[in-house]
Amino acid sequence: xxxxxxxxxxxxxxxxxxxxxxxxxxxxxxxxxxxxxxxxxxxxxxxxxxxxxxxxxxxxxxxxxxxxxxxxxxxxxxxxxxxxxxxxxxxxxxxxxxxxxxxxxxxxxxxxxxxxxxxxxxxxxxxxxxxxxxxxxxxxxxxxxxxxxxxxxxxxxxxxxxxxxxxxxxxxxxxxxxxxxxxxxxxxxxxxxxxxxxxxxxxxxxxxxxxxxxxxxxxxxxxxxxxxxxxxxxxxxxxxxxxxxxxxxxxxxxxxxxxxxxxxxxxx
Numbered sequence: 001x002x003x004x005x006x007x008x009x010x011x012x013x014x015x016x017x018x019x020x021x022x023x024x025x026x027x028x029x030x031x032x033x034x035x036x037x038x039x040x041x042x043x044x045x046x047x048x049x050x051x052x053x054x055x056x057x058x059x060x061x062x063x064x065x066x067x068x069x070x071x072x073x074x075x076x077x078x079x080x081x082x083x084x085x086x087x088x089x090x091x092x093x094x095x096x097x098x099x100x101x102x103x104x105x106x107x108x109x110x111x112x113x114x115x116x117x118x119x120x121x122x123x124x125x126x127x128x129x130x131x132x133x134x135x136x137x138x139x140x141x142x143x144x145x146x147x148x149x150x151x152x153x154x155x156x157x158x159x160x161x162x163x164x165x166x167x168x169x170x171x172x173x174x175x176x177x178x179x180x181x182x183x184x185x186x187x188x189x190x191x192x193x194x195x196x197x198x199x200x201x202x203x204x205x206x207x208x209x210x211x212x213x214x215x216x217x218x219x220x221x222x223x224x225x226x227x228x229x230x231x232x233x234x235x236x237x238x239x240x241x242x243x244x245x246x247x248x249x250x251x252x253x254x255x256x257x258x259x260x261x262x263x264x265x266x267x268x
Contacts, residue, residue, distance in 0.1 A: 034218050035097070042252045045218045046264050056220035057264040062255035063213030063226060064132035071257040072209040072228075080227065081114040082158070082203050084122065084196035092175070092189045094182040097217065098250055099243075100126040101175055101191065111196055113148045113156055115227075120148030120156045122196075127176070129247045131161050132216055133228055134254060135209075140232055141240060143251070144172070146199075155215075156225040160202070165234035170198040172235050176243050183246045199233075206231040216252045 034040050046057025065071050087109045091102040104123045111122035124147050131143035142162035149155055181189035207230045214222045256263050
């Protein structure tokens with residue numbers, strides 16, 4: 001497929017959308033730090049390391065996507081069992097790419113996602129500004145990803161779009177209401193108590209979109225099961241304004257529908 005120069009320029013100008021799962025991938029020694037800016041953003045991740053980040057530029061099942069009837073399956077959330085509980089003394093950190101709550105390792109808690117006869121344990125959850133997925137073409141102010149891993153190493157991510165509203169979802173308020181504690185790069189804090197079960201209520205009420213995609217950060221590994229809620233959760237305006245100051249912009253650009261040529265390959 002051929003593109004005119006104006007179209008190529010518009011695609012390149014869209015650089016700077018991404019996701020951050022730092023515990024799931026490590027940057028190789030001597031390789032420049034990836035990010036979301038004009039010199040290290042998503043459209044450059046493949047060029048920064050064509051071996052380690054091969055999937056970023058050549059993968060055909062990349063995330064995020066524009067979720068439509070053509071790109072995903074809509075399923076009942078009753079096909080999934082999400083069991084979260086109250087947890088205490090939870091690590092909260094600024095990874096340089098996002099604000100992240102580290103759930104694995106917290107004692108006396110079991111937080112799981114079960115579907116298709118496999119159980120995944122919750123590792124962490126983190127945030128993106130703006131949303132990485134679009135739903136029927138629409139971006140949202142934010143998105144949260146709950147990252148799970150099974151005993152055999154498979155990954156599954158539950159995602160929720162976040163809309164600005166009058167009130168905070170209880171979990172978002174408890175976490176993002178304290179984002180000033182991790183405002184600086186590499187900052188670490190501890191959340192005394194979180195009730196993760198509040199998010200399962202939203203999950204149970206709505207259908208979900210499901211597809212096989214990838215990590216949204218280098219190395220963009222594929223084979224990740226994505227389950228995205230059809231309905232957004234809310235954050236209030238003051239909290240959102242504080243989040244923007246810290247996270248600024250950290251979302252990967254929209255990728256091709258599953259199975260289609262990678263957007264990076266189309267402009268090379």
